[in-house]
Amino acid sequence: MTASLPNSALGRAFSAAQARYEDTRATSHARLEQARAVMPGGNTRSSLWSGPFPLCIASGEGCRLTDVDGHSFVDFLGEFTAGIFGHSSPLLAQAVAEAHAKGISLSSHSEAEIGLAERLVARFPSMELLRFCNSGTEANLMAVALAKAVTGRGRIVVFDGGYHGGLMSFGGGGSPVNAPHDWLVLPYNDISALEAAFEGGTEIAALVVEPMLGAGGCIPATRAFLEAARRLTAEAGAVLIFDEVQTARMALGGMQDRLGITPDLTVIGKFFGGGLAFGAFGGRRDLMARFDPAQPGALPHAGTFNNNTLTMSAGIAACDHLLTGEALEALFDRGEAFRTALSELFTRHAAPYRISGLGSIMNIHGVSPQPERAEMLRRLLQFEMLEAGYYFAARGLIALSLPLGQEETQGFLAAAEAFLLRHRDMLTEEA
Numbered sequence: 001m002t003a004s005l006p007n008s009a010l011g012r013a014f015s016a017a018q019a020r021y022e023d024t025r026a027t028s029h030a031r032l033e034q035a036r037a038v039m040p041g042g043n044t045r046s047s048l049w050s051g052p053f054p055l056c057i058a059s060g061e062g063c064r065l066t067d068v069d070g071h072s073f074v075d076f077l078g079e080f081t082a083g084i085f086g087h088s089s090p091l092l093a094q095a096v097a098e099a100h101a102k103g104i105s106l107s108s109h110s111e112a113e114i115g116l117a118e119r120l121v122a123r124f125p126s127m128e129l130l131r132f133c134n135s136g137t138e139a140n141l142m143a144v145a146l147a148k149a150v151t152g153r154g155r156i157v158v159f160d161g162g163y164h165g166g167l168m169s170f171g172g173g174g175s176p177v178n179a180p181h182d183w184l185v186l187p188y189n190d191i192s193a194l195e196a197a198f199e200g201g202t203e204i205a206a207l208v209v210e211p212m213l214g215a216g217g218c219i220p221a222t223r224a225f226l227e228a229a230r231r232l233t234a235e236a237g238a239v240l241i242f243d244e245v246q247t248a249r250m251a252l253g254g255m256q257d258r259l260g261i262t263p264d265l266t267v268i269g270k271f272f273g274g275g276l277a278f279g280a281f282g283g284r285r286d287l288m289a290r291f292d293p294a295q296p297g298a299l300p301h302a303g304t305f306n307n308n309t310l311t312m313s314a315g316i317a318a319c320d321h322l323l324t325g326e327a328l329e330a331l332f333d334r335g336e337a338f339r340t341a342l343s344e345l346f347t348r349h350a351a352p353y354r355i356s357g358l359g360s361i362m363n364i365h366g367v368s369p370q371p372e373r374a375e376m377l378r379r380l381l382q383f384e385m386l387e388a389g390y391y392f393a394a395r396g397l398i399a400l401s402l403p404l405g406q407e408e409t410q411g412f413l414a415a416a417e418a419f420l421l422r423h424r425d426m427l428t429e430e431a
């Protein structure tokens with residue numbers, strides 16, 4: 001933190017907002033201390049950490065959350081995009097209850113897995129065959145392993161800021177716990193860098209790309225960049241993998257549907273299990289067929305819960321009733337309208353904020369040449385929006401859910417404008 005920051009108007013406003021957060025959320029704080037005794041830092045999911053301590057949530061209903069201190073607020077975070085259904089959907093609850101009543105852990109195949117696979121294959125024409133696993137991380141790791149096996153090559157092209165799970169994370173210089181593949185990390189949306197990497201790129205097994213950097217700040221790929229990725233991988237005999245774990249919600253058949261670009265393999269996750277733990281990867285028949293266990297030399301792919309009937313059944317109900325093409329298009333449009341309105345608000349008030357994203361997924365950024373100030377601007381807004389009853393991620397992520405409607409987005413915009421007016425002098429100075 002720069003020396004002048006704590007004494008600046010921004011520093012004082014931030015400290016006061018953080019102090020109010022601490023004062024009003026003693027139970028969340030106590031829960032973190034309790035958790036520290038049994039989990040490192042009281043945490044079992046790094047992305048949930050934010051200082052001074054994260055919220056402990058007691059319950060959720062519709063698009064609202066209630067924390068253990070009794071505060072209720074609108075959930076604009078939507079479980080980092082996985083919570084597209086909102087909370088406690090009666091339809092999903094019924095699907096899970098019915099599946100449970102028929103018995104779980106059935107020790108063999110069931111019809112539910114066929115039903116969900118059929119629905120997903122129908123949505124994503126690029127997925128001629130697919131396999132289920134339990135998370136987006138696992139699905140990405142399996143897709144990369146398949147690409148290496150079918151090409152007999154080792155190098156995997158990924159992008160700076162890309163996030164494909166806890167073992168494939170390329171923000172801020174990568175991660176010490178990444179899977180030990182031969183990663184080639186390139187700048188995102190940089191066609192020249194891509195072309196240079198593929199010159200003589202006979203070592204490249206796969207290119208893994210998010211059609212929009214999600215955890216990397218909601219930066220959409222340009223169409224030209226994804227087209228270049230498609231062309232170069234095809235020419236080099238490498239496998240193009242679209243990680244659509246977040247962007248699959250952008251249309252019935254995901255971003256690839258919206259863009260008309262067909263990858264060799266697609267990875268999905270988050271919400272296609274109807275809110276339960278889920279991941280899947282699929283693609284060209286000739287590639288995926290390598291997992292056919294009846295064939296000699298088949299690749300193994302195991303997982304006790306890959307076909308668990310609760311996830312499969314909730315996924316079927318979600319596909320049939322909630323994740324319809326019309327619902328996803330409407331959610332996309334709602335997100336575009338909300339992001340545009342928020343962006344116009346920041347511009348109208350000449351405020352040091354901007355917002356990036358696509359459809360219902362977006363990220364608010366503080367704007368300052370000093371990274372500490374940019375972060376403090378973002379956290380100040382986040383703390384005060386929470387006080388006003390609107391929750392989004394400390395890192396600025398917003399992911400709208402299906403039950404979140406006009407009333408909530410209008411309320412958010414009004415609260416954001418009140419914030420901008422309340423801090424007008426300080427923000428004008430920062431801008």
Ligand SMILES: Cc1ncc(COP(=O)(O)O)c(C=O)c1O
Nearest residue numbers: 135136137163164165214245246
């Ligand atoms: C684009 C993307 N890929 C993969 C993952 C990993 O999915 P999971 O958390 O289910 O392992 C995420 C999770 O946020 C993601 O956003």
